[in-house]
Amino acid sequence: MAGGSVLGTVVWGFLQGLRGAPAAHAGPPLPVSLAIGLAATAFAALIVYYFRRNANSVERNASWRALLQPSTWIWMATAVIALLTFSALADKLSLSLGIDATPTNQVLGDPLRAQPWLWMGFAVLIAPAYEELLFRRVLFGRLWAAGRPWLGLVLSSIAFALVHEPPGLGAGRGWGVLVLWSVYATMGAIFAWIYRRTGSLWTPYLAHAGNNLVACLALMAGV
Structure with missing residues (x-):
């Protein structure tokens, strides 16, 4: 990358x-x-x-069957609610402590308002697909298959956080970077957990897309 x-x-x-x-x-x-x-x-x-980690026909069929289960959609909704709640709490804590935890994706505010369909398509549909394929299917999935799912969860979540807020390159500074890393690492851990819980990569992908959709709408509204 x-x-x-x-x-x-x-x-x-x-x-x-x-x-x-x-x-x-x-x-x-x-x-x-x-x-x-x-x-x-x-x-x-x-x-x-x-x-x-190329999926075979058995894995693909199992993934589609899992997507049709009501419990899968409950896990998706729970993941999105948990992420939004944790992000809001982290933001309030940062403000109360005077910490600048401005995420790098804040720069998308103006482009989203100027060309909403283009940038929402990028942030909601395309980016989550590649990120889930790389971080959950490949990185987490490889260690999961090797019998070390918790190690995979930790390592893939750390990598997910570092890619979204590269040290010294993102918008956050000082303690704010640690806050942002904690938010993204938690996001990665939740996505990995629901992937393992449901057995379908569609679950973290749709949860990821839903989270990004809410974030995009908030940016467009200037929240």
Whole structure:
């Protein structure tokens, strides 16, 4: 993922240089950065999925059957409610302590209001698909299959948090970074748990999409 992001940025700068753009030395604009990040995540997720955790027909059929169970949808709803509640509590705690815990995705506010369908499609449908494939199916799923689900839950959740708020690169600063990491790590742990509980990757994907949808609506409303 890191290599793909760096390569994408270098290619963008190279193309800007060929065009003779005066700002070729500057970083790419937000839409280009997000597209590069999505492409890097997609490449990493699909490659490791294909070679390490490619689902067979039995697993796919079981996943679809699990999706039809009422308990699966209860787990999805419970996960979204738990995440929103934890995020709200973390935000209130940060404000009361004077900690800046501004998430990096806060920059999506203006683009969401300008082109809501484009950015909501990216944040709600596309990004969760690749992230669940990589962090839950591959990273967590590999250790789950090896008989170490709790180790997989911890490691995949830490990786999930670090990717969303890279040290020194995100919007958060100081103790705020730790708050954001705790929120994202909790999110990753809950998604891993409901994946294991239901046996269907659709469960964390839809819960992830629902959480992102609420977050996008809040950003559009300026909350």
